[in-house]
Amino acid sequence: MHLSAAAQIGGVLEPINASPVVIEDDVLVGGNTGVYEGTIVRKGAVLAAGTILTRGTPVYDLVHGVVIRASEELPLIIPENAVVVPGSRAVGKGKGHANADAWGLSLYAPVIVKYRDDKTSLSTALEDLLR
Numbered sequence: 539m540h541l542s543a544a545a546q547i548g549g550v551l552e553p554i555n556a557s558p559v560v561i562e563d564d565v566l567v568g569g570n571t572g573v574y575e576g577t578i579v580r581k582g583a584v585l586a587a588g589t590i591l592t593r594g595t596p597v598y599d600l601v602h603g604v605v606i607r608a609s610e611e612l613p614l615i616i617p618e619n620a621v622v623v624p625g626s627r628a629v630g631k632g633k634g635h636a637n638a639d640a641w642g643l644s645l646y647a648p649v650i651v652k653y654r655d656d657k658t659s660l661s662t663a664l665e666d667l668l669r
C-alpha cells in the first residue's frame with residue numbers, strides 16, 4: 539500500500555463494535571484523500587488525489603454502470619483494481635434542479651473511471667520512482 543501526503547485514514551475509537559477502515563495490498567491512496575467510517579478498499583485499487591470516501595458516499599462506477607453504496611450490513615466497498623477519481627453530480631431534487639429559479643447545485647461524487655490497466659500501473663510506479 540502507498541499512502542500519499544496528507545491522506546487521512548479514519549480510525550475507530552467508539553463504539554466498540556464499529557469496523558475499522560481496511561486498505562488492502564497494492565492500493566495507492568493519493569494525496570489529500572480521506573477514507574473514513576469502515577470503508578474497505580480492495581486490493582490494487584487507486585484513489586486519485588482528493589478522493590473522499592465515507593459510509594454515506596455513493597460511488598459511481600462508469601465501467602459497470604452501477605452505483606456502489608454502503609448498506610445496513612456492509613460498509614462502502616471499493617472493488618479490486620478500481621480507479622476512483624473525485625467528480626461531481628447534478629442535484630436532481632428541490633432547489634437543486636436545473637430550472638429557472640433553482641440553484642443548479644452539484645454534489646461531490648467519486649467516480650470509478652476505469653479499472654487498473656498498464657497506464658495506471660505506469661502512473662503509480664512513476665510516483666514511487668520519484669521518491
Ligand SMILES: CC(C)(COP(=O)(O)OP(=O)(O)OC[C@H]1O[C@@H](n2cnc3c(N)ncnc32)[C@H](O)[C@@H]1OP(=O)(O)O)[C@@H](O)C(=O)NCCC(=O)NCCS
Pocket residue numbers: 542543567568569570584585586587621623624651652655657658659661662665
Ligand atoms: C488516478 C491516477 C493514478 C491516474 O491513473 P491513470 O490510469 O493513468 O488514469 P488516466 O490518465 O488513464 O485517466 C482515466 C480517466 O480519468 C480521468 N482522471 C485521471 N486522473 C484524474 C484525477 N486525478 N481527477 C479527475 N479525473 C482524473 C482522466 O481524465 C481520464 O478520463 P477521460 O478518459 O474522460 O479523459 C492519477 O490521476 C493520480 O491521481 N495519481 C495519484 C497522485 C498522487 O496523489 N500522488 C501522491 C503525491 S504525494
